[in-house]
Structures are given as C-alpha cells and as structure tokens.
Amino acid sequence: MKRSDRYKGILDWFAKNVPVAQSELKFRNPYELIVAVILSAQCTDKRINMVTPPLLKRFPDPVSMSESSEEEIFKYIRSVTFPNNKSRHLLGMSKMLVEKFNSVVPEDPEELQKLPGVGRKTANVIASVIYNKPVIAVDTHVFRVARRIGLSSAKDVLGVEEDLTSAIPSEQRAIAHHWLILHGRYICVARKPKCADCGIAAFCEYFEKLNSGNHILDSTNLNK
Ligand code: SF4
Known part of the structure; x- marks a missing residue:
C-alpha cells in the first residue's frame, strides 16, 4: 500500500x-496547561490530574508561582517523576512568563521554547491545543x-x-x-x-x- x-x-x-x-490533562487556561504539560513528561496524565488541583490552588497564576521557591513547589509535586527538575522548570517558566511575556503564554512555538522546561513537543502541544496552530507534537x-x-x-x-x-x-x-x-x-x-x-x-x-x-x-x- x-x-x-x-x-x-x-x-x-x-x-x-x-x-x-482532546487532551486527557485537566486545565482551564493556557497557564494551567503549560504547568500540566511540563509536569507530564515521562509521567501519566492520571497522576498529573491528581497533582495539579492543589498546586494550582496555591499558585493560581504565573505571578504567584514566580514569587515562590523550588522547595515550596516541590512539596506539591513530589509524587510526579523528576520532581526536582520539574520544580526548577516551573519556577523558571513562571518567572519568565511574568518578566518577558507579561504573564501571557505565547502562541508561537519558537517563543514558547524559550521558557524553561518547554521543549519542542511541549511547545507544539500548547500551540495546537490552546491556539489551534497547525503543528504536530x-x-x-x-x-x-x-x-x-x-x-x-x-x-x-x-x-x-x-x-x-x-x-x-x-x-x-x-x-x-x-x-x-x-x-x-x-x-x-x-x-x-x-x-x-x-x-x-x-x-x-x-x-x-x-x-x-x-x-x-x-x-x-x-x-x-
Ligand atoms: S494495534 Fe497498532 S500495530 Fe496493530 S493493527 Fe492497529 S495500528 Fe497496527
């Protein structure tokens, strides 16, 4: 054939x-999706959906997360894979979102990849799921x-x-x-x-x- x-x-x-x-990750806005996708690397969506509600209750937006610390974020995500790296990525990502992107998750996959913890796959997921861009993750x-x-x-x-x-x-x-x-x-x-x-x-x-x-x-x- x-x-x-x-x-x-x-x-x-x-x-x-x-x-x-559609994605099996639960999210209500672009910020929540980017947090969930960063956490989901080599982890199950089921686990991430258990972890994100308390995490996002404590850090409901990029500003609140950016003012936190790796240690505090770690407490909420200790049950996911690679929690140390992911705590660092979430803190770095939220800081850059606030400082460079005015707390708005960018649409362009190239811009998205500037964020800590966001590789090509994650950038394409965000671009296609949130902004309906014709890219494949x-x-x-x-x-x-x-x-x-x-x-x-x-x-x-x-x-x-x-x-x-x-x-x-x-x-x-x-x-x-x-x-x-x-x-x-x-x-x-x-x-x-x-x-x-x-x-x-x-x-x-x-x-x-x-x-x-x-x-x-x-x-x-x-x-x-
Ligand atoms: S389950 Fe996978 S390998 Fe089997 S027929 Fe379907 S697509 Fe092919």
Whole structure:
C-alpha cells in the first residue's frame, strides 16, 4: 500500500469514528496547561490530574508561582517523576512568563521554547491545543505509532514530525496528534498492540507484514 493511501485511510477512519479527541490533562487556561504539560513528561496524565488541583490552588497564576521557591513547589509535586527538575522548570517558566511575556503564554512555538522546561513537543502541544496552530507534537506514543503503522520511517522525533506535518492537512493536524496519542495509549500499546480491536488495521504496515508472514513478533518489531 502506498503511504499516501495509508494516511488517507487512517485519517478518514479517525475522522469518522473519533470525531472528538482532546487532551486527557485537566486545565482551564493556557497557564494551567503549560504547568500540566511540563509536569507530564515521562509521567501519566492520571497522576498529573491528581497533582495539579492543589498546586494550582496555591499558585493560581504565573505571578504567584514566580514569587515562590523550588522547595515550596516541590512539596506539591513530589509524587510526579523528576520532581526536582520539574520544580526548577516551573519556577523558571513562571518567572519568565511574568518578566518577558507579561504573564501571557505565547502562541508561537519558537517563543514558547524559550521558557524553561518547554521543549519542542511541549511547545507544539500548547500551540495546537490552546491556539489551534497547525503543528504536530510528537511524544513517545506518536513516535512509536506513526512508525509502526507506516506513516513515517524517520529515525528521530523531528523526522517523524516533518513526515506527519507534510502529509496531514493543516486543519487535521491538531486533532491527529490526539488521535495518535490515544490510539497508542489504549490500542496500539508498546508491547502487545491490540490488533484484533484496532479499527485502522487495514491501513497498518505492521499488521500487513504480520499477516504476510514476513514479520517476526519480537520486542524490537513491536516497539517499531
Ligand atoms: S493493527 Fe496493530 S500495530 Fe497496527 S495500528 Fe492497529 S494495534 Fe497498532
């Protein structure tokens, strides 16, 4: 199957069957989302959704967080992964938001990446979720799923992002990010993808190879 046919089949299937897809992180404004996304690196959304209500009650805006300390922030986020680094990032991010951006979360992914703790993926999440910019954030699920399905054969995150961005129409990029994340989280899971329950199997390169007998079911291939 040509890659363009894979894209069309998969995007059409998701558009029809998953018309609404959004972040599982809870937030009420751009500041809350940026806090949640910084905290979510290598941690589960479920854990972050438990941690953010008390954290954001204590620090409801960038100013209150910027006037705090790493030690105080740490007390609220000690149960997430890498709490020391994330405390430092949250303090630095809030200070820069106040000092350079007048407490307004910027829209431009390049500007967003100036904030401590905000890499390319986080910047793209904020830009697409909050500002509906036509960018695709490639996290671990998107990276794995895109390569496994056959939407990209790039070896690094930037290459996968470029392949997805050039093949997915701009109006579908924001939702496609969520489609792929949710698919990777619940169906096309890392170790044992649930191919029998998968609606896009007919367009999946991995499934195609599996059924042609060319595929060896080992962990290397499963993680492709
Ligand atoms: S068919 Fe299997 S490998 Fe392919 S997308 Fe679905 S769950 Fe993933």
